[in-house]
Structure formats: structure tokens, C-alpha cells
Amino acid sequence: MTAQALSHTETPTEPRRQAARPSDQENAPLLEIRGLRKRFDLSGDFLEQLRFKGGRLVRHQEFVHAINGVDLSIRRGEALCVVGESGCGKSTVARTVMGLLSPSAGEIHYDGTRIDDLSPKALLPYRKRMQMIFQNPYASLNPRMTIQQTLEEPIRLHHPDWDRERVTAKVREVMASVGIDPEWGARFGHEFSGGQRQRIAIARALAVDPEFIVADEPISALDVSIQAQVLNLLMDAQQERHLTYLFITHDLAVVEHFGTRVAVMYLGTVCEVAPTRTLFATPRHPYTQALLSAIPRLEDDRPQPIRLTGEVPTPVNLPSGCVFHGRCPHAEARCRREVPRLVAQADGSQVACHGVEEGRL
Incomplete structure (x- = not known):
């Protein structure tokens, strides 16, 4: 477009x-999404889940973690x-909100009434x-x-x-x-x-x-x-x-x-929520900055796009802490062990980033 x-x-x-x-x-x-999670079972039926491990019969289950604790209000x-x-996880959020998919956890409220149950x-x-x-x-x-x-x-x-x-x-x-x-x-x-x-x-x-x-x-x-x-x-x-x-x-x-x-x-989590003009003018989260830098623009002095290293992790085995830490150039030890939460900023945005919360970014 x-x-x-x-x-x-x-x-x-x-x-x-x-x-x-x-x-x-x-x-x-009008709509509130609280702690929404959705996972899809990849394990098949009960017999397909049984495995021999260390001489014992154990049950092995795998899930696709499509949505991981999404909080949004509209x-x-x-x-x-x-x-x-x-x-x-964008479309999964949409289908869960409409009741086409049942959430694994969390709540969906419409006009003050919980509707997911x-x-x-x-x-x-x-x-x-x-x-x-x-x-x-x-x-x-x-x-x-x-x-x-x-x-x-x-x-x-x-x-x-x-x-x-x-x-x-x-x-x-x-x-x-x-x-x-x-x-x-x-x-x-x-x-x-x-x-x-x-x-x-x-x-x-x-x-x-x-x-x-x-x-x-x-x-x-x-x-x-x-x-x-x-x-x-x-x-x-x-x-x-x-x-x-x-x-x-x-x-x-x-x-x-x-x-x-x-x-x-990013990977089933919300990184940043902001008014449109604020987001495009001053993106705060490192992933948002990389995303916006990739927009083609006809400007002679535009900065070089931010190139992220590594690949997007699989939603089957989510990384610990911040899901973006493996590709983030500003990640530190806290990012690898603690999941960030959305924190309100002075400009009206909400950012889930330890670097922003600590004032490093």
C-alpha cells in the first residue's frame, strides 16, 4: 500500500x-483482553503421547504456544x-476474541461482561x-x-x-x-x-x-x-x-x-501499544524500532534499516524471559530470566521492555 x-x-x-x-x-x-493465552496440542491422542524414557513409560506432550499473556483494551x-x-499470533487473537477458538487461559470482556465462558x-x-x-x-x-x-x-x-x-x-x-x-x-x-x-x-x-x-x-x-x-x-x-x-x-x-x-x-506477546502517531514518531521497543526501520521510504538521509540477527524462536519451545532477547542487541541477564510486563510511559504508550523500564533505552 x-x-x-x-x-x-x-x-x-x-x-x-x-x-x-x-x-x-x-x-x-468496549473490549478488554486480560492475560489471554492460547496453546495448541501437538501430541495427538493419549497412546501417541506415551514414550519410553530411562526404562520407564512416560507421557510426553508438546504444545504450540500461540498467545502468551496478551493484555489489550479497545x-x-x-x-x-x-x-x-x-x-x-495476530490472527489467533482475532479468532479467540470472536469465539472461534477457546482460550487456554485469560479472560475476554465485552462492554463490561465476560464472554469467553x-x-x-x-x-x-x-x-x-x-x-x-x-x-x-x-x-x-x-x-x-x-x-x-x-x-x-x-x-x-x-x-x-x-x-x-x-x-x-x-x-x-x-x-x-x-x-x-x-x-x-x-x-x-x-x-x-x-x-x-x-x-x-x-x-x-x-x-x-x-x-x-x-x-x-x-x-x-x-x-x-x-x-x-x-x-x-x-x-x-x-x-x-x-x-x-x-x-x-x-x-x-x-x-x-x-x-x-x-x-x-512478537511470538505471541505484546511488545508495545501506542497511539499511531506516537509509535511511528518515537518507537520505544527494540523490535518496534527494527520493524519500522524496514519500511521503504524515498528519503536521501534515511537511516540504515536495523538488521536483527538470529531466527525467530519456535513457539513450541519458547525462550525464557523476554521472548525477543535472543535477537535484541540490548539484551542483558535480566532479559534472559524475567518476562517483561507492559509499563505505561509518559507519552501514552505502553512498552514491555526491561531496557526501557530501567532507562537504558
Whole structure:
């Protein structure tokens, strides 16, 4: 995504966000994630876990530690962007928040109510308030259903008392709002381009009038020119419908223009959380600094990118202490034995780094 393609959307976003909600509600967290952990078992069934070791039969288990103690809060009306390398746990956080995965530990609170332990029936009202846009528009639409049927399905589920005329009118309205001709409802998903399919997926998310949307890399599978159109559509929908976003992406140029705040993840942990302008102007965590230094920029005097040594550790065997210490040029003994916690800074950011906490960085 180029800055030029998005420059016309940068100026109005912040003021319109601030005007969307009353000031007393803007700062109230809509979603809170506390100590979230998710691990996936690699060991197979019970018999596959049995091993002979030292002449004894022992049980051996292995896990992928995808999320490791994530704490995040999202305020009403904002767009929190979660960034990081592939495999850092961004999408796992998104799917766990939406209830598609069950957390191994921790809590998820929505509008003051804990939702991660609710039954499917008790969770149904929150399904209407929380919707998700998936990464791959070619896989997220049912190939056996027309677009009309695809968009009618969530409306009928959450509004069983609506008659056919009202459902049809709602489908036409939401299709028009995302730039899709309502007359195309009789077509199937394979008849549309990737950008059109993603617009349909956005329409499906908006069909039940949610207040919170999780967007899991919704533009990564699209051409650059189409990415700008879809981003503009998401920003317009946010301002018109007072939406709150959890936006998962690896494109830092998108983050700079779309996000209200940014959370940087590395190997299942949150390294830094900061307002977007603060993060891009003065990144504090060494990993954030390396990440931002890799952005291509047309500047003669730009500094050389920070080159990290070593490889990303495996999430099966996590390193002790700070998970970034093996690649960090500022790591010391404390970093190797003690897990850092997010500490609030004077500029409004939160940084999980012993070096920053001790004043070394």
C-alpha cells in the first residue's frame, strides 16, 4: 500500500472519529483482553503421547504456544491495529476474541461482561454486536449460495421475526452501502473479482448493524489499487455507523493511515501499544524500532534499516524471559530470566521492555 494511494483519507479520519461518540463513552473500553493465552496440542491422542524414557513409560506432550499473556483494551470508536511478523499470533487473537477458538487461559470482556465462558446460546446476542471480516475473500463465501442468500442468512438468524420484504430491503440497503449493485444478488461468489468479494464480505458483516468488527488482514489478498478502495470503505463505514475495529495486518503503511492505536506483537506477546502517531514518531521497543526501520521510504538521509540477527524462536519451545532477547542487541541477564510486563510511559504508550523500564533505552 502506498502512502499516495491513501493520502486523501488521512486528514478527516481523526476528527470524524472523535465526533462519532460522546466524550464520556469514547474512553470507556468496549473490549478488554486480560492475560489471554492460547496453546495448541501437538501430541495427538493419549497412546501417541506415551514414550519410553530411562526404562520407564512416560507421557510426553508438546504444545504450540500461540498467545502468551496478551493484555489489550479497545475503546469505543477507535481502530486498534495489531501488527507483527507472520506467526506472531495476530490472527489467533482475532479468532479467540470472536469465539472461534477457546482460550487456554485469560479472560475476554465485552462492554463490561465476560464472554469467553458463555454458552453458545448466551453468546448469541453478542454475535450480533460483534462481526468478523476474514482474510481470504475467495474462501470466506459459500460457493453454493447466491450473494442474496449469503447476506440474508445472518439477518434471518438474528431477526427471525422479520418478514421477507424487510429482509430483502435490508440486503439491498447494505449492498448499496458497500458499492455493490443490489441487482447482483442472484449471482454466486465465483462470478466476482477479489475486491468485489471482499465488499460482499464487508456487507455480510454490516448486515446485522454491529458495533464492533474484527478485520483479519482483509486487504492482504487484494491488488494495491483495490486495497485503497476497501480501506476507504471500511473507514467510511466506521464514521457512518460509529464502528470500533480490531484490525489485524502486517502492512505498516496501512496502519499509519488507518489505526487510532497500534499494538505490536512478537511470538505471541505484546511488545508495545501506542497511539499511531506516537509509535511511528518515537518507537520505544527494540523490535518496534527494527520493524519500522524496514519500511521503504524515498528519503536521501534515511537511516540504515536495523538488521536483527538470529531466527525467530519456535513457539513450541519458547525462550525464557523476554521472548525477543535472543535477537535484541540490548539484551542483558535480566532479559534472559524475567518476562517483561507492559509499563505505561509518559507519552501514552505502553512498552514491555526491561531496557526501557530501567532507562537504558
